Amino acid sequence: MAKVKEILSYASLIVGIVSGILAISEKLTSWNILASLYPLIDQGTLFIVLLVVTISSLAAYAIGARNRRSGFLFFAGRRRPSSLSTHNSYETTIHDVRWRVYPPRPLSGYHEAWVEGPYCPKCKRELEEATTGALRKKPIWSCLNCHLEYERPKGDAKEEVRKDFEAYLRRKGKL
Numbered sequence: 001m002a003k004v005k006e007i008l009s010y011a012s013l014i015v016g017i018v019s020g021i022l023a024i025s026e027k028l029t030s031w032n033i034l035a036s037l038y039p040l041i042d043q044g045t046l047f048i049v050l051l052v053v054t055i056s057s058l059a060a061y062a063i064g065a066r067n068r069r070s071g072f073l074f075f076a077g078r079r080r081p082s083s084l085s086t087h088n089s090y091e092t093t094i095h096d097v098r099w100r101v102y103p104p105r106p107l108s109g110y111h112e113a114w115v116e117g118p119y120c121p122k123c124k125r126e127l128e129e130a131t132t133g134a135l136r137k138k139p140i141w142s143c144l145n146c147h148l149e150y151e152r153p154k155g156d157a158k159e160e161v162r163k164d165f166e167a168y169l170r171r172k173g174k175l
Contacts, residue, residue: 021050094161097121097141097150101165104175113165115158122146 025046090101097118104111118127120143127141132149139152153160169175 017054018051021054022047025050090165092161092165093121094164095150095153095157097127098124099158099161101161103169104166113162113169115162115165117161118150118157120146120148122148 029042029046088102090103092099092101095118098121099115099117099119101116102114104113118141119125120127123143123145125143125145127143127150129152130140130142130149131137132140139154141150141152142148143150166175
C-alpha cells in the first residue's frame, strides 16, 4: 500500500510540473514575449523546450543530491582533479582494502582530500562492487585478478576514508 501511495505522489508531482510548464508556455505565447525574437515559435514548441530544460535541471539536481558535492545545474558529477600526481599521494588500508588518498590543494582549486579506490591489498587492482548470497544479498568488493572478496561496509566508504585522512592531516598540522 505504501508503494502505491509513493507512486501516486510521484505521478501527481509529474502532472503538476507538466501542467505548470504548459501554463507558462501558454502565457508566454499569449503575451507575444518571444514573437520578436523567434517569429515561428508556437506553444507546442515552447512547451517541449521548457519540458526538456525542466527535466534536465531535475536530473542534474538528482545526480547532485546523490553525489552531495555538486551545484544545482552545472558540475553535477565530481571529477578527478587533473593536477594530482602520485608523488603527493598517500596509501592507507581501511576496511581491509587499500586506498590512495591525495591531500587537498586549495591553490589548485580543490579543498578536500581526493580518494581513489578501493584496491586489492594483494595485487593492487581496483576492486569491483558486487553482491553475494542467494537470499540475503550482502555487498562486497571483489578482485577479478585474485578472486578474493572483501566485505563492503554500509554507507559511503570513500567519504569515511576522506574524513579519516583529513582528520589525520589536522592532527599533524598540515591542514
